[in-house]
Amino acid sequence: MREILELLERDAHLSHDTIATMTGLPVAEVTAQIAAWEASGVIRRYKAVVDWDAFEGAAGEGGQDSVTAFIDVSVAPARGVGFDDVATRISRFDEVRSVYLVSGSHDLRCTVTGRTIRAVSDFVSQKLSTIDRVQSTATHFVLKTHKRDGDTFAEPDPDHRLPVTP
Numbered sequence: 001m002r003e004i005l006e007l008l009e010r011d012a013h014l015s016h017d018t019i020a021t022m023t024g025l026p027v028a029e030v031t032a033q034i035a036a037w038e039a040s041g042v043i044r045r046y047k048a049v050v051d052w053d054a055f056e057g058a059a060g061e062g063g064q065d066s067v068t069a070f071i072d073v074s075v076a077p078a079r080g081v082g083f084d085d086v087a088t089r090i091s092r093f094d095e096v097r098s099v100y101l102v103s104g105s106h107d108l109r110c111t112v113t114g115r116t117i118r119a120v121s122d123f124v125s126q127k128l129s130t131i132d133r134v135q136s137t138a139t140h141f142v143l144k145t146h147k148r149d150g151d152t153f154a155e156p157d158p159d160h161r162l163p164v165t166p
Contacts, residue, residue: 068113071137072108073106075107075108095112110128
């Protein structure tokens with residue numbers, strides 16, 4: 001059954017018939033299992049991975065549509081909840097795309113997007129840093145995306161082989 005999830009994670013556009021063929025399971029079983037995972041929240045949603053730089057270049061819409069930053073947050077833990085309550089509060093902001101509890105010199109790593117660097121800066125100074133028990137933050141702005149969610153955004157190398165004819 002894990003194979004179904006791995007196939008959907010790689011390509012959410014696969015039909016149930018295709019998944020059944022690839023796994024050797026009956027279509028009805030695949031359909032029922034996917035429906036059960038959707039109902040229970042194992043499958044949260046389906047999404048497309050978009051290369052926004054390629055879109056903006058093709059559409060002639062120069063300039064980035066948004067700015068992404070990774071923000072490391074140090075938090076003073078609280079008895080009984082640790083870091084979870086602060087992570088939950090942070091995750092409720094619209095600007096926040098992800099929140100992870102991490103090891104290392106900071107406790108949480110957040111992915112945040114905004115229309116401009118100034119918008120992200122305002123989020124950090126006015127919303128994030130004012131949360132109780134947030135002790136410090138370190139913001140790292142994304143300059144260029146090479147790979148995201150397992151998808152590479154680099155152009156493939158051209159084929160330099162000489163053509164051969166029989």
